[in-house]
Structures are given as structure tokens and as C-alpha cells.
Amino acid sequence: MATTTRNVLEVRDLRTYFYTQDGVVKAVDGVSFDLKEGETLGLVGESGCGKSVTALSIMRLIPNPPGRTVGGQVLLEGSDLLKLRDREMRQIRGGRIAMVFQEPMSSLNPVLTIGRQITEALETHLKLTRREARDRAGELLARVGLADPKKALDSYPHLFSGGMRQRVMLAMALGCNPSILLADEPTTALDVTIQAQILEMLKRLTTELGTAVILITHNLGVVARYADRVNIMYAGKIVETGYARDIYGNPRHPYTLGLLATVPRLDQPKRARLTPIDGMPPDLAHLAPGCSFRPRCPYAVARCAQEEPPLTPVGESHASACWVAHTLTERSPTAQRQGDSP
Numbered sequence: 001m002a003t004t005t006r007n008v009l010e011v012r013d014l015r016t017y018f019y020t021q022d023g024v025v026k027a028v029d030g031v032s033f034d035l036k037e038g039e040t041l042g043l044v045g046e047s048g049c050g051k052s053v054t055a056l057s058i059m060r061l062i063p064n065p066p067g068r069t070v071g072g073q074v075l076l077e078g079s080d081l082l083k084l085r086d087r088e089m090r091q092i093r094g095g096r097i098a099m100v101f102q103e104p105m106s107s108l109n110p111v112l113t114i115g116r117q118i119t120e121a122l123e124t125h126l127k128l129t130r131r132e133a134r135d136r137a138g139e140l141l142a143r144v145g146l147a148d149p150k151k152a153l154d155s156y157p158h159l160f161s162g163g164m165r166q167r168v169m170l171a172m173a174l175g176c177n178p179s180i181l182l183a184d185e186p187t188t189a190l191d192v193t194i195q196a197q198i199l200e201m202l203k204r205l206t207t208e209l210g211t212a213v214i215l216i217t218h219n220l221g222v223v224a225r226y227a228d229r230v231n232i233m234y235a236g237k238i239v240e241t242g243y244a245r246d247i248y249g250n251p252r253h254p255y256t257l258g259l260l261a262t263v264p265r266l267d268q269p270k271r272a273r274l275t276p277i278d279g280m281p282p283d284l285a286h287l288a289p290g291c292s293f294r295p296r297c298p299y300a301v302a303r304c305a306q307e308e309p310p311l312t313p314v315g316e317s318h319a320s321a322c323w324v325a326h327t328l329t330e331r332s333p334t335a336q337r338q339g340d341s342p
């Protein structure tokens, strides 16, 4: 749990668009949020809603062309990363902000030993000697739970399982004591048991180190356990934000309700059917006016097709972008659907 309320990162009205033959894909369109010192903030939504583009925009790693961050601010301790020179930004990346991706193999160099890859980062960012860096790399590998860290240092990535590679990536990411870790679906490619082990380790280590984490996942069940606060994202925008307990216990956006219905629950019989959300996410290059979720929403009213709902407070540190958010309290989607059928 965060012990202070100081913001380490403030994202303000971030907009990243892709200029494609098909039109302008508004992948991230007006995203604002704060990341507090030491907290874990979940960023959740279905595939294609703009989670990775949000993280890559913060890191300034959007491929240009076709992409460009066209507006907003990314304030790290008050200074706007979007205004830094490339050289300054390289210092931040892997230094004060680290990132891990879904596919660890694509971020590891197959022809370098694990040890060399970790020590390179430590030598660059922490100005350690090769000897010091090697000692620290060994300690890091032990901390992320590798059984034989000495041997691992001299091994090549292909000898490692997916879970071990992701542990190595986390050792590299956390090695330079970043104040922020962006973890983009870090366990999605792994099987469920390994996923849980890695997430437990990540939580323990970042708590010990005081690292603030943006934990990106399409699985609301994952953030239930590991996040302090949650941002729900849909079609390039944050549609609900709040403490994890409120997102689970008192969801106030129909999309969040839809995502919750897809998460297996311990308090329900194992064989209870999980209901996927009807319909498909919209084409981000051709968004209709009004609320982007409207075509899939069982609660939609006439206004939803005309005016886009802004993110509006629905409680303490809890906001929803929905015209009917106030009617959602303690009403299940099924009950509502039956009651309101046309």
C-alpha cells in the first residue's frame, strides 16, 4: 500500500495518434492520471484499447511514423518528459523509469549472457565498475528467485524458461532502482501457476524497494490482488478510476461490470458460466459520436449516442465516464437487462 500521497508521475491529457491509410487511429485520446509514490496502479482493458500505447508514450517509444504523441504532458517529479531531448530521455529510460514487456525473449539479446545484459545496464546507469556490476547482478538474480544466480550470470537466454526469462527482465528493470516500473502484461504469456509466482515476487520486491508500478493487464482478476488503484480503459480513454476495492465492490461503469463478469469468482460455483461482453471494441479510426461503449452497453439511453460522457466523480477518489453511472449501484447487469428491455 502507498504510504504517502506524493505523485511520482502525472499524465495529463495524453494523446497519441497513428496516421494510417485507414485514417487517424486515436489510440490514446485524452488520458490523465496520477501515479503515487510506491503504489501499484492497474491499467485494465480489452486488447486494443490503448494500454501499451499509453506506456510506450510515457517512455517516448512510439514508432514515428506512423505514430505521434500529439498532445498532453507526462510529468516526472514535475518535469515534462515529452519536452526532454532524446539524450536526456535515454537517461530516464532504464534509469528512473523501467519497463518490462509481455514477451521477455524479444527484449533479451540472444547472443549475450544474462550477466552481461544486466551488468551493461548497471554500468551505464549506476556508473558501477564491471566487478561491482557483476556482484550486484548476482544479488539481483537471487532476489528475483533464481535458484543458482552465479550459474545464471554465465548462461544465455535460450536456456531459460519463459518464467525465468521474465524474472531476469525484472532483475534488469529493478537493478537501477527506478522510481517507476511499467509492467506491460508481464505474465500474460506464462501459465497460470508461474504467473502467480512472478506477480507475488513483483509485488514483494517493488514493495521492499518502494517502486511505483503501472501494472497493465487485460485481466481484472490480476489487478484485484495486486493493485492499490485501478484505471479501466476503453477505446483510448479512461472510463472508470478508483481504489481496487471500489472497482470490485462498487463498479460504476457498464464496461467495468462487463469485465467483472468475465473474471472467475471464488464466491461462485466453479461451473457458473462466465459471460463475455457482447460485441467488439470499436474501430479507433472511425469512432461514432457519443459514448464509445454505447453499441455494447445494456444500459444505454438516448443521450449516450449524442454526447460523450466525461469522467465525473461518483465517490471519494472514484470517477466514471457514464451518463447513467448513478443508476448502476447494486443492480446486476442481468436484472437491469431484463427490467429495461425495450
Ligand SMILES: Nc1ncnc2c1ncn2[C@@H]1O[C@H](COP(=O)(O)OP(=O)(O)O)[C@@H](O)[C@H]1O
Pocket (backbone or CB within 6 Å): 018, 020, 025, 027, 045, 046, 047, 048, 049, 050, 051, 052, 053, 054, 063, 066, 067, 284
Ligand atoms: N504501429 C501502429 N500502427 C497503427 N496502429 C497502431 C500501432 N500500434 C498500435 N496501434 C493501434 O493502437 C490501438 C491501441 O493499441 P495498444 O495500446 O497496443 O492496445 P492494448 O490495450 O492491447 O495494449 C490499437 O487499435 C492498435 O491497432
Ligand SMILES: [Mg+2]
Pocket (backbone or CB within 6 Å): 051, 052, 053, 184, 185
Ligand atoms: Mg498491449
